[in-house]
Amino acid sequence: MTATPTATDFPPTPAAMPHRRGGVRRALRRAWRECLVPIDAGDTAAIAAVRGVARSALAWWGVPGERSSDVLLALSELATNALVHTTGPVRVRLTCRSRTIRMDIADASPGVPQPMAPGLAADAPHGWGLTIAETLADRLTVTTVDTGAGKIVTAEFDF
Numbered sequence: 115m116t117a118t119p120t121a122t123d124f125p126p127t128p129a130a131m132p133h134r135r136g137g138v139r140r141a142l143r144r145a146w147r148e149c150l151v152p153i154d155a156g157d158t159a160a161i162a163a164v165r166g167v168a169r170s171a172l173a174w175w176g177v178p179g180e181r182s183s184d185v186l187l188a189l190s191e192l193a194t195n196a197l198v199h200t201t202g203p204v205r206v207r208l209t210c211r212s213r214t215i216r217m218d219i220a221d222a223s224p225g226v227p228q229p230m231a232p233g234l235a236a237d238a239p240h241g242w243g244l245t246i247a248e249t250l251a252d253r254l255t256v257t258t259v260d261t262g263a264g265k266i267v268t269a270e271f272d273f
Contacts, residue, residue: 147175149208158197161190164206175210181273184250185215188269191243196221196267214252215271222264226256 149171153160165186172182189206196204202222209216227244244267248254251269258265 147210151206153193153197153204153206155201155203156197158194161193161197164193165190168206168208171208171210172215175215177210177215177273181215181271185217185271188247188250188271189217189219191247192217192219192267192269195227195243196223199223199225199227202264213273215273217269217271218266219268220264220266224258224263224265226258226265227267 149167151164151167153164168186168189169182172185177185185208189208193204193206196219200221200223205218205220207216207218207220209218244254247267247269250271252272253268253270255268256265257268
């Protein structure tokens with residue numbers, strides 16, 4: 115018995131799709147450009163699963179391997195920061211438009227994150243997440259929600 119695809123299933127990779135008239139493979143690749151993953155508060159174990167979902171999306175979008183690794187590392191750092199330093203759930207959104215990957219990490223804390231604390235030792239095991247993401251991304255911004263109910267950290271990666 116074969117499984118029936120659901121709305122949450124990823125589309126098949128272009129290589130696995132049959133060749134059909136009308137460019138179905140090309141149309142699907144163009145149409146499927148967003149990935150949204152909610153994470154429960156404090157669920158740091160979910161980061162590995164989110165990376166797996168993101169890895170599949172990045173492959174589908176044709177992001178080169180090295181750039182894909184940059185996106186995945188920044189995703190891990192930013193999502194972990196949001197889970198560790200806030201009390202609410204986190205939402206990870208990846209989009210691909212015009213050869214740019216945009217990653218939005220939304221959380222419930224209105225506090226603006228700061229790169230490296232002053233006086234942080236070079237071999238400190240914590241405190242490097244935002245600095246790593248800022249180094250890997252082409253652009254990194256933090257936007258607070260007008261109601262004071264949270265923020266969105268946005269990282270963009272050109273490829």
